[in-house]
Amino acid sequence: MSNKHHLELTQVGMDFPTAKGPFNALQDVNLRINKGEFISLIGHSGCGKSTVLNIVAGLYEATKGGVILDNQEVNEPGPERAVVFQNHSLLPWLSAYKNVELAVKQTPNGRSKKEIKEWVEHNLELVHMSHAADKLPAEISGGMKQRVGIARALAMEPKVLLMDEPFGALDALTRAHLQDSVMEIHAQLGNTVIMITHDVDEAVLLSDRIVMMTNGPAATIGEILPIELDRPRNRIELADNQQYNHYRHEVLKFLYEKQRKVESVNEHRKKRSKNKVGATQSNVA
């Protein structure tokens, strides 16, 4: 059976074994992704976003359902599904260049020595890191490390680029800078991207579709919001754009009304005092 979708998640479910029996983290996740699409996964902490990403990466094996990429089942990690990790995960003993080179050498496409060198340099150029190619990760800033991490992932020429909160550990200015770079690269290369984020603005700015997840346990996809804003997108123009703000509103509504995780302090107090009253009453009774 052939399908026209590029990447397909069907009835994906995940149970983690714990001391008290299996913990059902994820249930019935169905998602079809087209080639070149930019997908954001958003949801509260612990909702299983990372689990979904790890299953697509092949680092976890789904207990139910499965993932199909270009008609092939995903059951182990591989360079065609490159991952950009949250805290860069560069090998600290290798320079930026060597980190990217390791990835290139592991990608099977029979490059000559000269071609490898060119390809590594090209990818460092793409993320504007050529000037620090010979620096060790400890010698460059957090934003620069993440750039090298992205270059490493891109250098594997992945079919799908998986990003696990890639900018979560960065300050706001650096983050904005990197978001622009990612948009630029996505426009240039047209990779399929799945990105986990906590940042509503980031999700709306970058994505073609935002996948919003319900709270765990047994988390699943709550809503999918298509973002129909013209590319290239400019964060300054969009800040004043009605449609953009509407999308933000939708995501915020989902996160803080429909899937509210943390109750406000006042409500929490109310509940507690109610319980106390209930408790004393029962004692009296």
Place this chain on the structure above:
Amino acid sequence: MSKQQTVPMIFNHVRDMNWPTLNQFLTATALPIVGIVIFLGLWSLMAKNIDTSLGTFPGPKAVWQQAVVLVGEHNAQMDKADKFYDRQEQRNATRLAKDPDYKSKIRDFTGAPTFFEQIWTSLYTVMVGFIVASLLAIPLGILCGLSKNAYTAINPLIQLFKPVSPLAWLPLVTMVVSAVYVSSDPMFSKSFITSAVTVSLCCLWPTLINTAVGVSSIDKDLINVSKVLRLNGLSHVTKIVLPSSIPAIFTGLRLSLGIGWMVLIAAEMLAQNPGLGKFVWDEFQNGSSESLARIMVAVLTIGVIGFGLDRLMLALQRKFSWDKSAVLR
């Protein structure tokens, strides 16, 4: 530029250089000296008041004198050896001149080993034992760190043999070496093999355990990187495992070498293998009025060499570690 201007410039330059402040100098250099001086004072005070059957306990002065005597004895012995070889050469030459078919025999000098020759024997033995142990322990440690099953299988054995004293091993090692290592023209002497094997048996464990712990606590993200890159077993070990567990491996190696050095002295004393331990034992049996001072020289030498070996390992760690900024102590 006139000379008058140059001089103040040099003066300024010298002043601006990164001299340690008085405070830094005091802590770094003066405090250790104060400690040593106090130690020497207490030592000489107490030594005077300890009377043994071999005379009063040697103070720093007596020990220093014996150290000088030991150097003198070594030089005298070396002289003797040189003369012995000279005579031998001359004799062989004259006999060869008389009879061209004569096959000259070279005999080794058979004088008793001096203090410095004993030091050399001990150093050589401990290094061989330590290197053999490390070559076994590091790969085994990596295996235990990578595979939980291997660790579970090997761990009881580690725990069982780790606390065994080298002196318990020694009789067994001696017997096994004499039974197994039979050769008419042995490359190494039996006593050397016995000492080295005993050192190895005790050097294994710290390296093994530290390597296993280092390997099993590699950053999970780096392991995921390795999986995504599909690194095969060998490159996983060389590119990810070894670099990240270098600090732990070196901690183990330093502990092992320290233990090995202690074990060797004990083994040499008990088994009468040549080396510093035998020197101590011989002096003890000799029981002259200088014996205690000579033993004290050996004690201090053992300490200095142990310290030196640890510094050597530290220097090696600095060379091999990728993290040059790490503070090593």
